[in-house]
Amino acid sequence: xxxxxxxxxxxxxxxxxxxxxxxxxxxxxxxxxxxxxxxxxxxxxxxxxxxxxxxxxxxxxxxxxxxxxxxxxxxxxxxxxxxxxxxxxxxxxxxxxxxxxxxxxxxxxxxxxxxxxxxxxxxxxxxxxxxxxxx
Numbered sequence: 001x002x003x004x005x006x007x008x009x010x011x012x013x014x015x016x017x018x019x020x021x022x023x024x025x026x027x028x029x030x031x032x033x034x035x036x037x038x039x040x041x042x043x044x045x046x047x048x049x050x051x052x053x054x055x056x057x058x059x060x061x062x063x064x065x066x067x068x069x070x071x072x073x074x075x076x077x078x079x080x081x082x083x084x085x086x087x088x089x090x091x092x093x094x095x096x097x098x099x100x101x102x103x104x105x106x107x108x109x110x111x112x113x114x115x116x117x118x119x120x121x122x123x124x125x126x127x128x129x130x131x132x133x134x135x
Contacts, residue, residue: 059131
């Protein structure tokens with residue numbers, strides 16, 4: 001009886017381990033990132049976007065109009081109309097992108113945050129890779 005229970009335990013444990021290994025391998029981390037930058041208006045957003053693409057810091061910038069940002073700044077709660085830049089690039093270029101934004105953005109503390117792209121449409125991800133050179 002004890003050996004039967006041990007065998008069931010062993011088979012169950014092995015199945016659980018195989019499940020974890022399979023799921024970890026199907027989670028594909030890519031060398032790409034999406035970055036978010038807010039801007040005060042569409043004119044500035046377009047100027048920054050064109051320069052980002054010209055300098056090959058990213059493959060694509062989407063400009064999302066008419067967002068509302070609510071935030072704490074210098075001890076006050078603020079609410080402002082802004083636009084959002086959604087920037088697709090390589091993780092290796094995020095620091096260069098941040099440096100460019102700091103140097104060219106009208107805000108003294110510009111938002112530049114990035115998140116890794118875990119997975120996506122392979123042809124699109126390949127296009128990002130071919131469009132954005134390595135640092």
